[in-house]
Structure formats: C-alpha cells, structure tokens
Amino acid sequence: MCKSETINVSGPFEPQVSKRDKFYWSEDAEPHASRRKQILAKHPEIRNLFGPDVYILHQVFFVVGMQTVVAWAMGEYNVSWLVLCIVAYAFGAFCNHNLFLAVHELAHNLAFESPLPNRLLALVANFPAIFPFAVTFQKYHLEHHQHQGVDDVDMDIPTYWEGSWAVNTASKTVWVICQLFFYALRPVLVKPKPPGLAEAVNLLTCLAYDAAMFYIGGGKAIVYLLISTFVGGGLHPIAGHFISEHYIFKEGQETYSYYGPLNWVIYNAGYHNEHHDFPRIPGSRLKQVYNTAPEFYDNLAHHTSWSGCIYRYITDPNVGPFSRMRRRTRVPSKKE
Numbered sequence: 001m002c003k004s005e006t007i008n009v010s011g012p013f014e015p016q017v018s019k020r021d022k023f024y025w026s027e028d029a030e031p032h033a034s035r036r037k038q039i040l041a042k043h044p045e046i047r048n049l050f051g052p053d054v055y056i057l058h059q060v061f062f063v064v065g066m067q068t069v070v071a072w073a074m075g076e077y078n079v080s081w082l083v084l085c086i087v088a089y090a091f092g093a094f095c096n097h098n099l100f101l102a103v104h105e106l107a108h109n110l111a112f113e114s115p116l117p118n119r120l121l122a123l124v125a126n127f128p129a130i131f132p133f134a135v136t137f138q139k140y141h142l143e144h145h146q147h148q149g150v151d152d153v154d155m156d157i158p159t160y161w162e163g164s165w166a167v168n169t170a171s172k173t174v175w176v177i178c179q180l181f182f183y184a185l186r187p188v189l190v191k192p193k194p195p196g197l198a199e200a201v202n203l204l205t206c207l208a209y210d211a212a213m214f215y216i217g218g219g220k221a222i223v224y225l226l227i228s229t230f231v232g233g234g235l236h237p238i239a240g241h242f243i244s245e246h247y248i249f250k251e252g253q254e255t256y257s258y259y260g261p262l263n264w265v266i267y268n269a270g271y272h273n274e275h276h277d278f279p280r281i282p283g284s285r286l287k288q289v290y291n292t293a294p295e296f297y298d299n300l301a302h303h304t305s306w307s308g309c310i311y312r313y314i315t316d317p318n319v320g321p322f323s324r325m326r327r328r329t330r331v332p333s334k335k336e
Contacts, residue, residue, distance in 0.1 A: 005301040007249045007256070007309070021163070023326045024248055030148040030327075031255065032276040039277065039293045046278065046292055053282035056111035056267075060102050060125045067095045067128040067225070068213070074224040075217030084224050089236065092228030094265055097238045099125045101266040101283070107138035110282040123202060127209040129229045130222065132202040133184060136195075140187040145279055149254065149325045155187035156246065158321035166321050172314045173235070175321065179242060180233025238262060240306025243313045245272045247323045250301040254325035257290075258303040273300060 040046060070092065074084050106122040109115050122134040140155045147153040162182060166175035175182070187193075213221045233239050244258050258270030267283030269275070274289040274297070281289060290297055303309050313319050 005250070007301055007303050008312070021322065023157070023163075023322050023324055024251075024254075026149065026254075026325050026327050028327075029330075030276075032148070032273075035296060036277045039289075039296055043293050046281075046289060049278070049281045049285045049288055051280075051282075052110055052112050053105075053284050054111060055284060056102060056105050056282070057121060060099065060121055063095050063098050063102070064124055064127055067092065067099075067228070070095075071128070071213055071221040071224045072217040075220040078220070084220060085227060088224050088227035089231050092224060093232030093236050094238055096128055096225070096228040097232040097236075098266050099128060100233070101269050103134045103137060104141065104269070105267055105283055106134075107141050108279050110280075119198065123205050126202065126206060128225050130206065130210055130225050131184075131229070132199070132206040135198040135202045136188065136193075139193055140191075145276065147330045148276070149327045150330050151326050151328055152191065153330075154326075155191055156183075157324045157326060158182065159186060159190060163321040168317075169314055172320060176239075176243075176310060176314060177234045179239070180230065183233070183242065235310070237307045237310075238265060240303075240309045241266070241269050241272075244270070244303045244306055244309040246325070247313065247319060248325060249303075249312070249319065249323075253301055256301060256303055257297065258306060258309075260304050260306065262306060263287075270303070270306075273297060 070087065073079075074087070079087075102125040103122045105111065106118045106125065109118045111121055112118050119135070119138075122138070126132060126134040144154050144156045149157065162175065166172045210222065213225065233242070241258060244256055246255055248254060249256065255273050255276055257273045260270060263270040268286045269283060271283070271286035271290060274286045275281075275283070278286075278289055
C-alpha cells in the first residue's frame with residue numbers, strides 16, 4: 001500500500017551522542033495547511049469526503065452498551081480480580097479507547113452537521129471512562145490543530161518537567177504507563193480554562209452513570225471500567241497512537257501516520273497526517289484521502305506497529321518527551 005519509509009522499531013538504534021534536554025524548534029509553519037491546499041488544488045474531489053458520518057452515532061451506542069453490560073457482569077457474577085483485570089486489558093481497554101476516539105471525532109463535529117448533537121453524543125461516549133473529559137478535551141484539542149506545536153498553546157506537547165525525568169528505559173516505562181494522566185492533567189494544570197455550564201453537565205452526567213453502574217454492578221463494575229480506561233491509555237498496543245502521532249522518529253518530520261490493522265478499532269486514527277490535513281473528514285473516510293492522493297504521503301515516514309512504537313520510545317535513548325516540535329508562534333503558511 002505505502003511506499004514511504006517504515007519507522008524502525010526493533011533496533012539497533014543510533015547511539016545517543018548526548019542527553020536530549022530540549023525540544024526541537026522550528027521557525028516554519030506546521031506542514032498541514034500548505035499540504036491541504038496543494039492536495040485540494042490537484043484533487044478537488046476530496047471535498048466530496050467532507051461532512052458527517054452518522055455511523056459514529058450507532059458505534060457509540062453499541063460500544064457504550066457493550067461496555068456497560070460487561071461491567072455489570074463483572075459485579076453480578078462476582079468474577080475474580082484476575083479475570084476482571086484480564087478482561088479489562090484484553091477487551092475493555094479497546095472499548096474505552098474506541099470511545100475516547102469517538103469523543104475525538106465528535107470534537108470535530110463529524111457525526112452531525114450542528115455542534116450541539118455532537119456534544120451530546122460525546123457526553124454519552126464519555127460514560128464508561130468514569131471521569132468527565134469530553135468537553136474539556138474539545139477545547140484543548142482544537143487548539144492543537146489550529147496552533148500545532150506553538151509553545152504554551154498546544155497542550156499535546158509534554159512539559160519540561162516530564163522531559164527532565166523520563167530519560168531512560170525505566171523512567172520512560174513509568175511515563176508510558178501513566179501517560180493518560182499526563183495527557184489529561186497537563187492542559188488543566190499548565191493552561192487552565194474556566195469551566196462553564198458544559199463542563200458541569202459533563203460532570204453530572206458522568207456521576208449519574210457512575211452511580212447507576214455502582215447500583216447495578218457494585219464496586220467491581222466501577223473498577224473494571226477504571227482499569228479499562230487506565231490501561232487503555234498506557235502500556236497497551238492501542239495507546240501507541242499517542243506516541244506515534246507527533247513524536248519525532250525521523251528528524252524534520254513532526255506528524256506520522258500508522259498504517260496497520262488496529263486502525264479499524266479507533267476510527268482510523270492512525271491516518272494522522274491525513275487527519276491533520278483534513279480534520280473535517282471523518283475517520284471512516286481518511287483511507288480514501290490516502291488512496292486519492294498517495295503522492296503526497298508516500299514520501300513520509302510512517303509506523304506499522306503501535307506496540308513497536310511504544311517499544312522504541314522506551315528503549316531508544318534518542319527518543320523521549322523532548323522529541324516533539326515546538327514553535328514560538330503560529331507561523332502562517334506561505335500560501336495563506
């Protein structure tokens with residue numbers, strides 16, 4: 001399918017010349033706005049892929065319902081803690097991460113034309129995660145797209161504190177295990193935004209779901225959902241996309257796609273260059289972007305394994321939290 005360079009994940013890796021204690025910095029604009037214009041100039045038919053995908057609605061209700069039933073079963077049948085943990089890792093983590101990426105789709109208003117039903121559906125997709133995040137995620141994620149890499153604006157980038165201690169295999173393993181906490185807490189601690197009515201609704205609906213789950217399934221139902229969320233965002237194959245998307249594995253390239261089988265689980269989130277080029281196209285159609293304009297993507301390095309990406313991140317001394325591109329301000333594309 002793809003003729004571009006595959007990222008080496010098995011080693012041997014280049015020896016570390018010196019400890020990386022700073023980010024990559026660029027004076028250039030992020031690459032997606034200019035590439036989007038070039039692609040549309042050559043392939044205007046890609047505009048036909050824009051617009052909502054109602055299938056997101058069906059998938060959200062199916063996965064939320066399935067997770068709810070499984071969580072209830074954990075308590076109803078009083079399964080052992082070992083079985084609960086195995087099911088949470090092997091099944092629940094995929095479900096909750098699927099719902100996290102559903103919230104991502106809905107943050108871009110990709111299920112319905114108007115914002116309100118997208119936001120309401122995002123509240124539903126948020127339920128099995130236990131903690132409310134859908135509303136806050138949208139605020140920060142859209143800034144990540146609009147100001148990719150901009151210092152103190154793009155909260156997708158690790159802090160200097162994270163880079164200061166995640167410097168070897170052991171500490172980077174800890175960082176990966178806990179990366180969901182960093183991903184969730186970094187924005188609200190570094191660049192807090194005042195909460196509003198939407199955040200309050202998000203909190204109350206999650207609390208109502210949590211209370212209902214505790215009532216019908218007891219503590220084990222809640223623990224199952226918590227483990228599904230935690231491991232699904234940490235040392236788990238499906239969480240490899242957090243690292244694969246923007247951590248620099250090839251100098252000069254700041255966004256990477258993943259072309260592998262796990263894309264079908266989470267809305268083709270691996271097609272990340274394609275997504276940043278066309279954030280108005282639902283994940284279900286991102287593969288069509290590549291197939292329509294492969295000449296714009298075949299020259300880019302890409303990943304084929306999220307597990308391998310995590311392995312390289314942990315074991316390669318040249319890769320870590322500082323392996324991200326920053327820019328001082330948003331630099332307009334030369335064609336803007």
